[in-house]
Amino acid sequence: MAKDINIIIGKNLKIAREKLLFSRIEMANKSGINRGSIERIEKAHKYFNTEEQEKYIKFIGIEKSVLCSPSFNLTWREVTAILRKNHPENPSICDISSKETKPKKMIMQRILPEKLLEDPTTATELTAIIFTKFKINIEPNKVQNCLNSLVNIGLLVKTQTSPIKYKRSNKKFPKEIDPLFDLVTKLEQICELFKSDLVNSENKKNNPSLRKMAIMLLSLDDGEKTRKELFSKAEMINDTNNVVRTVNVLENIELITKTKSPVTSSQQRYKLTDKGSKLLRELEV
Structure with a gap:
């Protein structure tokens, strides 16, 4: 389990570093951590140093609980703001070398x-x-x-x-830009199979909201949620139209299900099905 956590932390540290546009050399120069150590930490190499991992986390300033989440999706602006706030004494901490920038x-x-x-x-x-x-x-x-x-x-x-x-192009962003890319693509494929049983495909406004569905799935990976909590996570209005485009679709394709709470209760909660959990594990999100 500890190994799995270190894999997730390493992967998310790498994502954060790349969002900052820091090469490993530049990160080493800024953090004081050896370049080779940074690579071992990011790859969760069996010989990586846990003390240097903590130093890396402390330098970048992102909460460890966030780095432990498979659904890490901070934007480059958020990562930059966190780093800058973490080093108020160094206003140039986020500056990027033209020489190092690809x-x-x-x-x-x-x-x-x-x-x-x-x-x-x-x-x-x-x-x-x-x-x-x-x-x-x-x-x-x-x-x-x-x-x-x-x-x-x-x-x-x-x-x-x-x-x-x-x-x-009109294609979706690849996962290098959007961490939800693979999950959204998979949801699109699943929904295509269920198309006739889902929402009105002729009305674009009523089509499944795939990205919002992906965010809801990831939030449920952390535990059960009420409908209100799901819509808050997805930054959507909790209304009938949006329920039809997201929660109902996820139920119809059997990725989430209601708990045993009363169906009419405002406290009705939702959880991942075994199929939903398996999907997230397969995509490593």
Whole structure:
């Protein structure tokens, strides 16, 4: 069990570090922890040092209980704010070295989450945006090469204009950006099989809200919840339409079930079914 926890902690420390755009070398320079130790901690290597793991956690400032959660989903802004608050004596703690910053990481961890490629943009324009918004100076040809590589994997699309412009494709973000990507994709596949038995597929407003469903599933992984608590976690209004698009769907596809509390009670609680628990374990979320 302890080994499993260290795997989760290591994975989440790596996610947090990458959201900060720190390479292992940069994290080592800032934290005073050896680069090799950082790698062993993040990979939960059998020879990693527990004292250095605690030092890593203390440096980054994220509560250990949060790092122990398989559903770790802090945004880059939240991780940055936590680190800055944890080191008030060092206002430059979150500064990023242009030399160490990879254009792909910048685009994946900043540009796409900030929706800065929703409209067609040239590589030159994006280079200027990166410098203006994030104070990082990356060579335009490297940005161009990175954009083309993201087109090749289907994350971006490019125009046939001159100059070429790039924009985010209509596909979902991959898990490198969105930790819920795999779970949302799986829910989409499951719902497709049950389509005729779910909500009105002709009315987009009534389609299953897959991302909100994913958040609800993960919250139930921590224990039973009332409907009110589920909607609070998902930041949704607890109304009939939203119940139809989320809770009812999760019940219909047998991933959650009501507890034995009275059905009409406002305190009716929900829990994961064995099928729901198995799904989360298989996806390692």
